[in-house]
Amino acid sequence: GQSLEQPSEVTAVEGAIVQINCTYQTSGFYGLSWYQQHDGGAPTFLSYNALDGLEETGRFSSFLSRSDSYGYLLLQELQMKDSASYFCAVRDGTGGFKTIFGAGTRLFVKA
């Protein structure tokens, strides 16, 4: 089956850099996505990695190592508004369309 593991909580201070890790187990692989969700809000797409390496989008970067079944989301110059839950997600490896989300990492940014 498919599963994803990520830390449940991370705390960091404003202006710092934080890394949220995600390890996955899938029977096939179609890329790793990251979503952000603020309390009471809907998940919003942040990034996607299909190949190994780093993808940078402004203050956010995402990394993938397919050989290690591992990825991470890197948030730089943390702001209070970055306090949210972050989910990694993979598409079902059996060729279907099901998307599987991790349980999420809750990020607390302190002043």
Next chain:
Amino acid sequence: DTGVSQDPRHKITKRGQNVTFRCDPISEHNRLYWYRQTLGQGPEFLTYFQNEAQLEKSRLLSDRFSAERPKGSFSTLEIQRTEQGDSAMYLCASSLGEGNYRREQYFGPGTRLTVT
């Protein structure tokens, strides 16, 4: 606002009643997903449509759940004979198929269901 809308935003119902939720995706998106999310968890896949065809349904979904997407536009999710365990946020998401190599999904604000 992502452009995906859901109605109603909140629904309180008594156990045993039927409920129906509606999702209006971004108009040019041919893919539509339904998820369920409980507190402290990630979205849990329920079902997927490509245009009007329901191509996948979670095995976790009981026969009390049914979804439709007539004409490949809006979608409805119906829960029959609701149970307290159905209380959750029901999220709809849409995405573009061809050319969307990032496969990003755009989520609606969700319908929060409370079964009493």
